[in-house]
Amino acid sequence: MDEQGDEEREFDLRWVGEAEHKEPSARARMLAARWRENPPGPVPFRPDPGPVGPRRSSWVSTAVVLGCVAAVILLLGYLQTRAPY
Structure with a gap:
């Protein structure tokens, strides 16, 4: 990116970080709506x-x-004796 783009991006990140009100995440909004209708019990x-x-x-x-x-050992021994050499 060019130098001007980096400065704009830095300004945007600084502006976002200094915001007084931050919007809650989608999960937080979903839980708030669900709990408004049906609050969880203690x-x-x-x-x-x-x-x-x-x-x-x-x-x-x-x-x-x-x-x-023991069954596995016996099965392996039986199969070994039946194998052709």
């Missing part, structure tokens, strides 16, 4: 946790993981 700082379902024993999870690992 939200606690830490809401109560929902109902907790039954927990499985850690042994059950461990057994499932080890069973899957």
Whole structure:
């Protein structure tokens, strides 16, 4: 850009930065309009946790993981013995 264009751009940025009133973003305008019609209810700082379902024993999870690992090892061993050389 030429020198005059840079000066005009700098003036515009300075003018915008010094503006007394700045227009809110589109999201802020959207939320303000939505909340004007239907204001949000109070939200606690830490809401109560929902109902907790039954927990499985850690042994059950461990057994499932080890069973899957053993099944993969056995499958790979079987496929290796069936592969032609």
